[in-house]
Amino acid sequence: MPLPRRFLALLAVALLTGPVATPAQAAEPAEPAEPAGSTRSTGHDRALQERLQALVRLPDGPPGAIAVLRRGHRTEVYRAGVSEVGTDRRPQPTDHMRIASIAKAFSGAVALQLVDRTRLRLDDTIGQWLPGLPADWHPVTLRQLLNHTSGLPDFTTDPEFQALLMEDPRRHFDSRRLLDFVADEPLLFPPGSQYLYSNSDNIAVALIAEAVTGRPYEELLRRTVYRPLGLRNTSLPQGFLLPEPYLHGYDVDPPNPPEDVSTALSASGVWASGGIVSTPKDLTSFIRAYAGGRLISPPTRRQQLAWIDGASEPAGPGTNAAGLAIFRYTTRCGVVYGHTGNFPGYTQLAAATPDGKRSLTFSLTTHVNKDNKPALLAEVRSVEEDFVCALLGSR
Known part of the structure; x- marks a missing residue:
């Protein structure tokens, strides 16, 4: 398909480039209490509906939006x-969509379940499980990969990777060789010393999971996440097509009309760091279980929720703090756990x-970041x- 010139120009930064590195300091240990609030239904909230419609009406806003x-x-x-x-077709909870970096929470779910089963430890290193990767990277631990303090250079910022993507955005990459693009680069900082969001981290997590189990990462997702949670419309494709029906995604650059880029890019180039396709309905089921701690044991969850200073990409609502493949969003009304993309x-x-009892999925059909x-x-x-x-019952 012909691609808009602006899309090609922005492709170099479109794959979730992360925030500036910050020292890896522990965030405040005390969690604000979840506010008391009735879960009694008050019907459809007109103010929320109007705010969502206002986003869509903005000149550079998304053509579509859905919140569950x-x-x-x-x-x-x-x-x-x-x-x-x-068309006049409204977004539906069963529409497929690219969930972007929320895929990192899925790789966290796989890895942390392996920790629960004593197949892995959070202090296991790249050198133990992926000795073929650069020796400079060997001290990096699973914990540091999951909370983005590894120092691994981000393969999506590599000039060769970007050039290949610009040449053919639908190129089929060998997903298990994506780290080769930065294998000649040293760590950006000593492991554990800084926070820097990196797509390389979750590629390494998936490769470690494969090395430990001897099974493809896609199979591990099916066995440990999709099937237990009944996610029938969630997958990790290699190509650029999306299952029907799907939310069409757009590049919005006024005054030009929106350009459909839904199938412009191969998912093979992001794989475990951002390639999963799901629906608002399935994503709701996943985040309730994942944020609510249903997939892992209490001891592992305590380690997952050891917060440090760091934001998801793009930043989520309120003040952000990073855990192990999960973020804490402290809003004016209380706390939720989750991920953005x-x-x-x-x-x-x-x-x-x-506790996983109340959840929000919020999806826009254009790419918005800082x-x-x-x-x-x-x-x-x-x-x-x-x-x-509104979710927490406090306005």
Whole structure:
């Protein structure tokens, strides 16, 4: 398909480039108590609906948006815009979409379950399980990969990788060789000394999981995440196509009309760091279990929730802190755990209360981050916080 020139120009930063490195300091250990709030249904919230519609009406806003609030067994779906430009079809909870870096939470779920089964330890190193990777990387631990303090250079910023992607965005990469693009580079800093969001981290996590089990990462996802949680419409494809029906993702660059980039990019080039396809319905089931601690034991969860200073990419609502493949979002109304993500055409948030009983999935059909649309990102985070407040029963 012909690709918009702006899409090609931005492709170098479209794959979730991370924030500036910061010292890896522990965040405040005390968690704000989840606010008391009734889960009694108050019907569809008109103010939330209007805020979502206002996002879609912005000149550089997404053509479509869908937010799913779930409290216990009760679900509210908020939709604005359309699932495909040129139609009147509204976004649906069963529409497929690229979940971008929320895929990192899935690799965390796989790895932490292996820790629970004593197949792995959080202090196991790259050198133990992936000795073929550069010796300079060998001291990096699984824990440091999961909380982005590894210092691994990000393969998506490598000039050769970017050149190949620019040449053919639908190129099929060998997903298990993505780290080869930066294998000649030293660590960016001593492991554990700084926080720097890196797509390389979760590629290494998936490779470690494969080395430990002798099974493909895709099979581990099916066995330990999809099947136990009943995720029937979630997958990790290698190609550029999306299952029907799907939310079409767009590059929005006013005054030009939105350009459909849903199938412009091969998922093989991001794999475990951002290639999963899911639906708002499946993502709701996943985040309730994952953020609520249902997939791992209490001792492992305590280690997962050892917070340090660090934000997801793009930043989520409120103040962000990083755990092991999970983030804490402290809003004006209380705390939720989850993950965000960016992919050309898509911006995502999935979050839930620490007990997993209340959840929010929030999906936009354009790519929004601090680099390409900082003002829009600020507005998106504000709207997300309003939805979190509604979820927690406090406005």
